[in-house]
Amino acid sequence: MPPRACSIANALQVIGERWSLLALREIFFGVRRFDQIATNTGASRDILATRLRTLVEAGLLEKQRYNAHPPRYEYVLTDVGMALHTVLLTLMSWGDHHVTQGEPPTVWRHSCGAELTPRTVCASCGDEVHAPDLTLVRADGLGTDE
């Protein structure tokens, strides 16, 4: 039987590898060049090159030439890649609360002037989403525990 069809699985086909997400984090931070992304993430150059190529092919990043002789490129987010900021912020928030010891290492300011605390809400009612408030309505039909 094939595994459950699911957008989480589909998303992880594209970004389900830590070096991919860490590279995307750097580009969100404004770091665009291979050497600095490698330094800031700690990724090996071979793995990073492979991950960046995959992200370009998947349409999350574009390579832009910033130097003609010799040819040099930097990485910029497409709209699809940019839309991942919610995933990165939510992951950061969970890490701040449940993994990182001490103060959050990274702080963002929102355009309203406040330091950003991201919150996941229901678009319909605006209330914060808590796991017990959710009921599964539809999922690809794979078995549950008997």
Next chain:
Amino acid sequence: MPPRACSIANALQVIGERWSLLALREIFFGVRRFDQIATNTGASRDILATRLRTLVEAGLLEKQRYNAHPPRYEYVLTDVGMALHTVLLTLMSWGDHHVTQGEPPTVWRHSCGAELTPRTVCASCGDEVHAPDLTLVRADGLGTDE
């Protein structure tokens, strides 16, 4: 130079592997037993066993015995694991919009009665967070492109 200290990196030390997140997805869906998690994710049994052990050690899951003879266990989310629902929902939403072809395979209903569309907002002003509205205030001090 060590890589950038960051809660995204810290979080990915725990859950930065697609089989870990897919196993957590199943447990959110209410599937608690090894065989069914393996079937629904498509993970190999060896890899799944390793990932579940890591998640138990990291405090995201607990093993509970549901049968004495022979001893059989199921996996339940701790509060720390449960808090990851925001990450899974945000990842699902991005996958629905940018990767999955066709209708979203998974639909949740919120307690307000609406089908859930998760939205990431600023806790202070309540506005949806868009990437251009964010300014980096503090980050571990690693270089940017020169």
